[in-house]
Amino acid sequence: MQSSPVPLECLVDGPIEMMVSKYCVEGSFLGNLAGGKCSWHCNKDAFLKDRKNEAFPLKHDQFGYMHVLNSHSLSMLTGAKALEKLGVRRLRIDGRSAAVLDLAATIASYRQVLDGETTIEENPPHTTRGHYFRGVL
Numbered sequence: 001m002q003s004s005p006v007p008l009e010c011l012v013d014g015p016i017e018m019m020v021s022k023y024c025v026e027g028s029f030l031g032n033l034a035g036g037k038c039s040w041h042c043n044k045d046a047f048l049k050d051r052k053n054e055a056f057p058l059k060h061d062q063f064g065y066m067h068v069l070n071s072h073s074l075s076m077l078t079g080a081k082a083l084e085k086l087g088v089r090r091l092r093i094d095g096r097s098a099a100v101l102d103l104a105a106t107i108a109s110y111r112q113v114l115d116g117e118t119t120i121e122e123n124p125p126h127t128t129r130g131h132y133f134r135g136v137l
Contacts, residue, residue, distance in 0.1 A: 007089035012076035013106055014094025016130060018056065019068040025058065026066075075127035077120040080113045083132075 024031075024038070025048065031040025047055040054071035061067065076083065080091060091110060095103040112118045123129060 002087050004087070008087065009090035009092050010076075010083055010088050011074065011094060012080060012083070012091045012110070013074055015057070015097060016070040016074050016128075017067055018070050021066045021068070022064070024060070024064070024066050070128065070130075072126050072128040074130050075123050076129060076132060077109055077113055078123055079129060079132060080110055081116075081119075084114060 024040070026040045026042075026044075026046050027038040031038040042060040046058040048058060048068060049055055050071075056071050057069045059067045059069060076091070083091065091114075093103070093106060093110070095106070098106070109118075109120070113120055
């Protein structure tokens with residue numbers, strides 16, 4: 001990172017996209033897509049559940065693609081200072097689905113951690129640090 005000719009950025013907070021697909025689960029099973037016209041309303045909340053009963057939200061974009069999100073949002077509050085020390089110059093927060101006040105609180109928390117005003121020892125409930133500390137490239 002130290003020798004990069006461009007400033008590096010990492011996603012540190014928000015929903016993690018696991019997969020994008022042209023296949024629409026809801027339309028296929030609930031919307032009669034096979035009948036020719038889908039009756040599913042894409043703005044409804046829908047989830048896929050795994051064997052551990054974790055719910056993975058499904059979102060749709062304007063092109064009809066289905067996006068599968070992780071069951072837990074990313075939060076790197078515990079590692080923000082470490083990323084800064086490694087040479088990451090920009091920390092990106094995906095706040096597209098967050099309420100304005102929640103997003104403001106998240107930004108303030110990162111600012112306090114980066115300014116050294118506070119340290120966070122534990123991740124907020126129902127969040128993950130993803131693969132940042134698992135050696136996955």
